[in-house]
Amino acid sequence: MYGITIAGHRTDLIVKPFLYSNVKVVKTIVIISDENPEANRTAASASDVLREYGVETEIVKTDNIFNFQKIFFIAKRILREKGKPDWVNVTAGPGIAIAALVTVFPQSNLIYFKEGTLSSEVISVEIENIIKGFGKIEKLIPLLEYIENEGYVEFKRLSFQFEPISKATLSRMLSLLKDSGLIDSRGAGRGGQRKEYYISTLGKYILS
Numbered sequence: 212m213y214g215i216t217i218a219g220h221r222t223d224l225i226v227k228p229f230l231y232s233n234v235k236v237v238k239t240i241v242i243i244s245d246e247n248p249e250a251n252r253t254a255a256s257a258s259d260v261l262r263e264y265g266v267e268t269e270i271v272k273t274d275n276i277f278n279f280q281k282i283f284f285i286a287k288r289i290l291r292e293k294g295k296p297d298w299v300n301v302t303a304g305p306g307i308a309i310a311a312l313v314t315v316f317p318q319s320n321l322i323y324f325k326e327g328t329l330s331s332e333v334i335s336v337e338i339e340n341i342i343k344g345f346g347k348i349e350k351l352i353p354l355l356e357y358i359e360n361e362g363y364v365e366f367k368r369l370s371f372q373f374e375p376i377s378k379a380t381l382s383r384m385l386s387l388l389k390d391s392g393l394i395d396s397r398g399a400g401r402g403g404q405r406k407e408y409y410i411s412t413l414g415k416y417i418l419s
Contacts, residue, residue, distance in 0.1 A: 212237045212238050212239070212297050213237050213238065213239040213240065213241055213293060213296050213297065214229070214235075214237045214239075214241070214296055214297055214298045214300060214322075215242075215286075215289070215296045215298075215300070215316070216241070216242055216243070216299075216300035216302075216304065217242075217243050217276065217300075217303050217308045217309060218242050218244035218245075218250040218251075218253045218254040218257070218270075218276075218304060219250065219253060219304040219305070220249045220250065221253065221303065222253050222257045222260065224300075224302045224303035224324055225240070225242065225253065225257040225302075225303050226257055226261060227324050228300050228322050228323070228324045229261065229264070229266070230264075235298060235320070237266065237296075237297050237298075238266065238267060239267045239268065239269060240257075240266055240267075240268050240269075241268075241269045241270075241271060241289060241296070242257060242269070242270050242271070243270075243273065243282065243285060243304075243308065243312075244270055244271070244272055244273075244276065245272065245273050245275055246272070250276065253303075254268075254270050255270075258270065271285060271289070276304065276305060276308050277305055277307055277308065279307050279310065279311050282307075282308045282311035283311040283314060283315060286311055286312050286314075286316065290315055290316070295316055295318055295319050296316055296319050297319065298320040298321070299312050299316050299320070299321055299322070300322050300323070300324075301313065301321055301322070301323045302322075302323045302324040321392075323412070323413070325411070325412055347387060348388065348391060348393065348417075351384055354369070354384060354385075354388070355388060355393060355394070355410065355414055355417070355418060356418060357372060358394055358408055358409065358410050358414075359410040359414065359418060362409060363397070363408070364407060364408055365405055365406065365407055366381070366382075366385070366406065366408070385408060388414070389408075392411055392413045392414075393413055393414035393417060394408050394410055394411055394414055395410075395411050396408050396409070397409065
């Protein structure tokens with residue numbers, strides 16, 4: 212069992228996702244780094260911290276972490292040697308390197324650290340489900356855009372805004388967006404506590 216991540220410039224973005232309860236515990240974390248001094252320090256620091264939790268790290272070096280093809284082939288080699296990782300951390304490192312990992316490991320979980328002013332959390336979604344569901348999700352872009360523009364919005368207001376869509380269909384649409392990690396909700400919707408939907412970091416990225 213192993214996870215894989217890119218070494219960026221922040222140690223916490225490698226370490227924090229591992230510490231959350233919804234992330235599958237692994238024995239080894241593979242850190243892909245290059246010769247950038249800051250990335251090297253990040254990888255070494257993350258290794259020291261993770262060792263305290265009984266997690267081994269394997270640092271894999273490349274000469275250019277911004278080269279899609281090189282990261283792609285490194286990931287392919289890791290796949291041959293270790294099999295697919297339990298999860299891919301997409302919080303740390305440049306986007307082009309993350310894109311290469313997601314391309315090579317479509318059947319792994321994707322995790323990312325969501326840093327908030329009041330609380331922080333780690334989102335975990337299945338990459339394969341995102342790929343399969345994206346055709347459906349494209350049709351839900353107007354709903355996603357509305358939620359982003361409103362900030363926080365209740366089901367009742369969404370139901371009114373998107374008439375004549377039935378409440379059951381709207382509920383399924385919201386579940387798909389939430390399962391794909393594009394929106395989240397706050398409040399239980401019970402006992403007078405309002406349940407509101409809001410766009411996630413990943414959802415904002417999709418719309419940007």
